[in-house]
Structures are given as C-alpha cells and as structure tokens.
Amino acid sequence: MSTLFWRSLLGLSSFGIVSSSVFLVLVLIATLQFKKRSVEYRRSALDTPADRLPPVTILKPVHGMEARLEENLESFFWQDYPDFEIMIGARNADDPALAVAEKLRHRYPKVKSRIVISGPPPWPNAKVYTLDKMIALSSNVFFISSDSDVRVGRDFLRNVVPPLSDRKLGLVSCLYRGDSAGDFWSSLEALGMSVEMPSGVVVADMLEGIRFALGPAVAFRRDALDAIGGIAATADYYSDDYELGNKVWAAGYKVIFSHYFVHHVLTPRPLARTLGDQLRWMKSTRHSRPWGHLGSGLTFAMPFGVLGLVSAAALGHAYAGLILFAATFLNRVIQALAVGWGLLRDPRALRLCWIYPLRDLQGFLVWMASYLSHDFYWRGERYRFTDQGKIIAQSRGT
Numbered sequence: 001m002s003t004l005f006w007r008s009l010l011g012l013s014s015f016g017i018v019s020s021s022v023f024l025v026l027v028l029i030a031t032l033q034f035k036k037r038s039v040e041y042r043r044s045a046l047d048t049p050a051d052r053l054p055p056v057t058i059l060k061p062v063h064g065m066e067a068r069l070e071e072n073l074e075s076f077f078w079q080d081y082p083d084f085e086i087m088i089g090a091r092n093a094d095d096p097a098l099a100v101a102e103k104l105r106h107r108y109p110k111v112k113s114r115i116v117i118s119g120p121p122p123w124p125n126a127k128v129y130t131l132d133k134m135i136a137l138s139s140n141v142f143f144i145s146s147d148s149d150v151r152v153g154r155d156f157l158r159n160v161v162p163p164l165s166d167r168k169l170g171l172v173s174c175l176y177r178g179d180s181a182g183d184f185w186s187s188l189e190a191l192g193m194s195v196e197m198p199s200g201v202v203v204a205d206m207l208e209g210i211r212f213a214l215g216p217a218v219a220f221r222r223d224a225l226d227a228i229g230g231i232a233a234t235a236d237y238y239s240d241d242y243e244l245g246n247k248v249w250a251a252g253y254k255v256i257f258s259h260y261f262v263h264h265v266l267t268p269r270p271l272a273r274t275l276g277d278q279l280r281w282m283k284s285t286r287h288s289r290p291w292g293h294l295g296s297g298l299t300f301a302m303p304f305g306v307l308g309l310v311s312a313a314a315l316g317h318a319y320a321g322l323i324l325f326a327a328t329f330l331n332r333v334i335q336a337l338a339v340g341w342g343l344l345r346d347p348r349a350l351r352l353c354w355i356y357p358l359r360d361l362q363g364f365l366v367w368m369a370s371y372l373s374h375d376f377y378w379r380g381e382r383y384r385f386t387d388q389g390k391i392i393a394q395s396r397g398t
Contacts, residue, residue, distance in 0.1 A: 170253025
C-alpha cells in the first residue's frame with residue numbers, strides 16, 4: 001500500500017484521538033458538576049417530611065422468567081416509604097414470571113399489590129401497552145415505571161419521588177450500574193453500563209440539559225403524562241423511555257436525572273445474545289437521535305489507537321504508534337475510574353478499569369454494525385425500525 005494511504009489513516013487516527021480526548025475532558029468536567037448537583041438533590045429529597053410524601057404506584061411489566069427475577073422484584077416490595085402500591089403487568093396469565101410475583105405478594109401481604117393482564121398488544125411496543133393498562137387502574141398521581149431486570153435499595157422511593165413535588169418538574173430518571181452475571185462477557189457489558197452510558201448522560205446534561213429518560217427507573221406525574229397524550233404517545237417506539245422523557249420535556253416540563261443509582265441486573269447468556277442486545281440498543285439510538293449517534297463515533301478512543309498503532313508502524317514509526325495506542329488506552333482507563341468508580345461507585349470499574357478499553361473497542365464495532373440493517377429481535381419477536389425511529393412488528397408471538 002502507498003505511503004499516502006497510511007498517512008491518511010494516521011491522520012484519521014490523530015483526529016479521532018483528539019476528538020475522544022476532548023470528549024474525556026467534557027466527561028470529567030460534567031461528572032464533577034453532576035456530583036455537586038447530586039449532593040443538593042439528595043439533601044432536598046431527604047429533608048422532605050414523611051407526611052408530605054405522596055402515594056406512589058410502581059409499574060413493573062414482566063415478560064418471561066429471568067435469573068434473579070425474584071430478587072429484583074422483591075427489592076420494590078420492601079421499600080421504606082409510607083404509601084405505595086405495586087402493579088405487575090404481563091401479556092398473558094400463564095406468563096411464568098407471574099408465579100414469582102404471586103409468591104412475593106403472599107410474602108408481603110401488607111404491601112398493596114395486584115397483577116394486571118394486558119392481553120395481546122395491538123401496539124408495536126408491547127411493554128407500553130401493558131403500562132397503559134396498569135396506569136388506567138391506578139388513582140394515584142405519582143408513578144414509577146421500572147424494568148423487570150432492575151434492583152433497588154430500600155430507600156429508592158424516598159430519594160426519587162420527592163423532587164416531583166416541584167410542579168415545573170415532570171419526570172425524574174436514574175442512572176444505573178451494571179450488575180454482572182459473573183462471566184467475562186457480562187462483566188464487560190456491565191462495565192459499559194456503568195461507564196459508557198452515564199458518560200453520555202452527564203455530558204448531555206452539561207451541554208444542553210436533560211431531554212430524555214432511561215428505562216430502568218423513571219418517575220413521573222400524571223399531569224405530565226396527560227400533557228403528552230398519555231403513555232400511548234410512546235407506543236410506536238422501541239426507545240419508549242427516551243421518547244417519554246423527550247415528549248415531557250417538549251411539553252414544557254423540566255426533566256432531570258436523580259442522584260440515586262439503580263442496578264441493571266444482567267443474566268448469564270451467550271456472547272451472541274449479549275452482542276445482539278447491544279446492537280439493538282445501538283440501532284435504537286441511531287434511529288432516535290441519528291446525528292447524535294453518528295457523532296458518537298468520534299467519542300470512542302481505542303479504534304483510533306489501534307489505527308494509529310498500525311498506520312504508524314507501516315510508516316516505520318512503530319514507537320510513535322505505541323505512544324498513540326497507549327494514549328487511547330489510558331484515556332479509557334481514566335474514563336472508567338472517573339465515571340464508573342468516581343460517580344457510580346461501581347467496584348468493578350475500579351478493579352477492572354484496565355479491561356474497559358476492550359469494551360470501548362467492542363462498542364465501536366457494534367456502533368458500525370448498527371448501520372447495516374433496520375431489523376432487530378426483541379424477546380423472541382422480530383421488528384423493523386422506520387426512518388422516523390418508530391418500530392413495526394414483523395413477527396409476534398401470542
């Protein structure tokens with residue numbers, strides 16, 4: 001290959017190393033700002049008297065059995081909060097997850113709870129249809145929507161709900177830590193959840209404010225939901241959580257991320273399944289925020305480090321290539337320590353910070369793959385993204 005070719009690749013590598021370094025600086029600044037504001041949010045929430053805490057309905061859609069499902073659901077039953085109810089929704093009455101739900105309902109008879117069967121979903125997003133059925137059965141004004149693979153502490157409601165007493169605030173979302181299943185690939189994925197996702201959130205918060213939500217845990221009021229036309233407004237989207245937060249923001253409400261972190265619990269599964277889930281999320285981002293997703297390619301570091309190593313070596317400057325590679329490796333280690341440990345206090349981010357560069361490289365490959373098709377599989381069913389970010393069910397079970 002010609003010298004011009006390798007010089008071009010080295011130039012691209014240098015550009016990417018600069019862009020990822022700028023991103024790291026933004027992450028570090030944004031993380032400090034987020035931590036400072038979190039102290040204020042926490043103090044304000046815990047200063048709210050117990051007699052001023054409103055009744056809350058927790059919405060928990062389930063679909064099939066998952067490892068640690070009982071542990072995840074139980075964490076919502078033992079909340080240290082004066083008045084709450086739990087609604088567990090499923091598509092079918094024979095869903096095996098409901099046996100776990102019934103077991104917990106009998107274990108905690110003093111906790112108000114009920115099971116809601118939504119039936120076959122006429123909407124593209126089956127989860128949203130189930131949420132709609134549950135919301136209609138509640139008389140409360142305050143809601144928590146949370147996925148089935150989420151675990152929280154006893155003080156979850158006590159920390160997340162109080163900010164919603166501000167009528168200008170319509171929705172509160174939560175950052176989450178990845179909780180590994182113990183194997184190498186889930187540990188890598190958990191690191192991505194504890195570092196990559198919150199990095200993007202805190203930078204977005206600093207640059208433009210929060211205009212979206214993350215699905216693991218979302219708190220909102222009924223008036224904010226009514227202002228966007230109900231939860232049905234998100235029924236055509238895979239990223240219903242993102243759309244919910246964005247639509248609430250567009251309706252004139254403030255949207256924030258809480259100081260409180262939840263656990264996103266991973267389950268043992270093959271590498272192909274892990275990559276498939278990551279690819280689905282990437283495709284969702286690509287269609288929800290096409291320009292933002294395109295630009296996120298410049299926030300990765302390791303691909304440009306590898307490119308710099310190879311191209312510099314081809315030009316006879318192997319030592320310079322090693323320096324470029326080491327710089328990107330250090331970049332990602334610093335990010336893992338600053339965000340994963342410094343912000344989310346994830347001990348794995350401290351112990352495995354040296355592995356995070358591999359997750360960064362993997363993430364870049366998945367990012368590239370997200371442009372190869374519009375189709376994806378979700379809970380055994382096939383869907384297709386439209387250019388507007390909506391989804392169409394291609395094949396669906398009962």
